[in-house]
Amino acid sequence: MLHHISFGVRDIEHATRFYDATLAPLGFVRVWSDLRPGEPDQAVGYGLPGGGDKLALKHCGDAARAPGPGFHIAFAAPSRKAVDAFHEAALAAGGTDNGAPGLRLAYGPTYYAAFVIDPDGHRIKAVCKEPT
Template sequence: MLHHVSLGVADIECAAKFYDAALAPLGYVRVWDDLRPGEPDQAVGYGLEGGGDKLAIKFRPEGQKAPGSGFHLAFVAPNRRAVDEFHRAALSYGGRDNGAPGLRPHYGFNYYAAYVIDPDGHAIEAVFNAPMA
């Protein structure tokens, strides 16, 4: 249904380091970037290697506010270990814990997820929702 989602960030270099680290365990990489220090309209795109972007972060120096309560982005993880690594990497690069890795049986018997707030206040999640192999 969605082609991609864009998030405004106040510090594009900090946000890019955060997303590089947090998304790597999930198999997502930087698929393009337009970084020109000191200039407007900088951006970075993330997706599967060899594909287009599904997430773009865009430099908004005026400090664009994150969406309010109830909005978050959930990224598919290939396994539970990737969810754990996502959470650890996100916290190491300026994210704040918003729910440690674990089962969320109220969402489904196999729903294993972790939640963080990125450095700009966006709520993000990594989820693996399948039986253990």
């Protein structure tokens, strides 16, 4: 259904450092970059290696605003260990814990997820539904 999602960010260089580190445990990489320090309209895109972007970050400066409560992006994780590594990397890169890795039985018997708020206030999570 969706081709990609874009987030507006205040500081594109800071945001790319955060997402480079945070998405790596899930197998996502920067698939394109349009970084020109000091110039407007900079952006980067993340996706699977060799593929197109699924998440784009757009530099908006002080105009960047994260959506409010109820909105989040859930990234598919290949394993529970990847969910753990996503959470650890996000916190080390400046994210805020919004739910430690663990089973979320209200969503299903194998629903394993971790929740983070990025430095711009976007709510993100990694989820794995594999049994172990």
